[in-house]
Amino acid sequence: MSIRHGLLALLDQGPRYGYQLRTEFEARTGATWPLNVGQVYTTLSRLERDGLVEAAGEDDEGHQFYAATDAGRAELRSWFGTPVPRTSPPRDELAIKLAMAVTVPGVDVSAVVQGQRRHSIKALQDYTRLKGRALAGAPLTGEEGRPGGVPSASNDLAWLLVLDQLIFQTEAEIRWLDHCETRLAQQAELLQARTAEATRDGGPAPAKRGRRLRA
Numbered sequence: 437m438s439i440r441h442g443l444l445a446l447l448d449q450g451p452r453y454g455y456q457l458r459t460e461f462e463a464r465t466g467a468t469w470p471l472n473v474g475q476v477y478t479t480l481s482r483l484e485r486d487g488l489v490e491a492a493g494e495d496d497e498g499h500q501f502y503a504a505t506d507a508g509r510a511e512l513r514s515w516f517g518t519p520v521p522r523t524s525p526p527r528d529e530l531a532i533k534l535a536m537a538v539t540v541p542g543v544d545v546s547a548v549v550q551g552q553r554r555h556s557i558k559a560l561q562d563y564t565r566l567k568g569r570a571l572a573g574a575p576l577t578g579e580e581g582r583p584g585g586v587p588s589a590s591n592d593l594a595w596l597l598v599l600d601q602l603i604f605q606t607e608a609e610i611r612w613l614d615h616c617e618t619r620l621a622q623q624a625e626l627l628q629a630r631t632a633e634a635t636r637d638g639g640p641a642p643a644k645r646g647r648r649l650r651a
Contacts, residue, residue, distance in 0.1 A: 439471065440479055440482070440483065441512060443457050443461065444483065444509075447502060447504040447508065448508075448509055450503070451492040451493075451501040451503040452501060452502065453495075453499035453501050454480065454500070455473060455476075457476050457480075458473055464591055464595070466594075466595040466598050466599065468602065483502075483508065486507075487505060487508075488504065488505055489502045490505050534616060546617065549613050552613055553613045556606055556613065557610060560606045563602045563603045563606060564603060567596065567600070567603065570599060
């Protein structure tokens with residue numbers, strides 16, 4: 437997730453201070469990726485260092501405002517105009533977990549898959565319920581993970597787009613878990629067949645590698 441460019445997009449619309457940026461970022465993304473104020477100010481410092489934002493004065497309460505520079509606006513337009521690369525996919529904890537599980541002795545990989553599927557199905561149900569509320573025009577009240585804020589058509593559309601992405605991603609994850617379970621079952625059947633063949637031939641059963649599988 438690019439916090440850097442998300443904050444630039446907000447500053448492109450006018451000067452803001454840290455807490456405003458945090459609130460607006462979460463309002464537009466449904467608090468799917470919560471920010472703390474420390475993250476915001478750390479990112480602002482780096483943007484200022486890179487010449488992409490600049491200090492824009494203070495209000496009567498001492499809040500430091502920041503504004504996008506011309507270089508910052510050019511950086512933002514480049515970000516919007518450049519596809520997100522897939523040459524270096526982000527690390528996926530679930531994929532790494534299963535890759536490790538099938539190589540570590542004593543791990544019940546089927547149980548890992550089934551536990552994750554239950555969790556993912558519940559998450560999918562939650563996302564679908566939130567989408568139903570959003571489509572029904574539920575206000576940005578801060579309930580059920582949504583941040584408080586002033587309702588607006590653009591914020592609601594932004595939240596729906598994020599929800600759609602989460603739903604599609606979770607559906608794909610569940611399909612992948614089903615595929616993993618099928619592969620595990622096929623591997624277990626193959627091991628059983630090899631064991632039976634070796635027993636018939638009077639030789640030693642083939643060694644089982646890396647995991648305990650349940651057919």
